[in-house]
Amino acid sequence: MKQRIRVAVMAVTLCAVMVLSAGCGKKFDASGYVKACLDLVTKNEQEDYMKLTERTKEQAEEDYQSNLDTIMSDFAALGISDELQDKYRAFYADILKSTKYTVLEAKEDGDNFTVDVEVEQLTGVFNGVQDELVTAAQEYAEGLTEQPTNEEANEWTANKLYEILMERMSSSLTYNEKKTITVHVQLNDKIYEIPQSDYDALDAALIDVGDLG
DSSP states (O other), rough: OGGGGOOOOOOOOOOOOOOOOTTOOOOHHHHHHHHHHHHHHHHHOOOOHHHHHOHHHHHHHHHHHHHHHHHHHHHHHTOOHHHHHHHHHHHHHHHHHHHHHEEEEEEETTEEEEEEEEEEEEESSSTTTHHHHHHHHHHHHOOOSSSSOOOHHHHHHHHHHHHHHHHHHHTTOEEEEEEEEEEEEETTTTTEOHHHHHHHHHHHHHHHOGGGG
């Protein structure tokens, strides 16, 4: 049983396709654009995102849900129950809403912009979780009279991990000191976009995933 329990490894992913057509005679609000993209992905705040990207409400909702789909892809691969997947989806929606950041004024760089984002990294939820989960799994295995299937082991592991994470969300959530991430807003063929590498940098800065990264 000990070898059959699989420790789920997750990483919060900040990923969405966000573009804006360059308007004739209008000064592009790069700072507002970065904030709208972050607010959409983390808090599902759609109004400013829709205005700046010309996305419809349905498309904005699709962009938000697509990010959660990316986060949940590892859980789907484990074959855990739909009910437990729904719980994890709600958990990640809540933890993303708990992130803290301040988007500062944009600086022009030719046709492009740089925008500094001050991030207070959320921490205390994932740190040391893997060791705690392994210990719980060992105790669970010692009490079994027969070996579970892979599906049963995965379901138990994912459920126990969920319990640990929820407890930490209510009691151990803290924030690190501010760190500045520079985001580049680039004009490519009349389309403003943020490079994936900058989304990755924000992803790493927003949430400390500890030993589950």
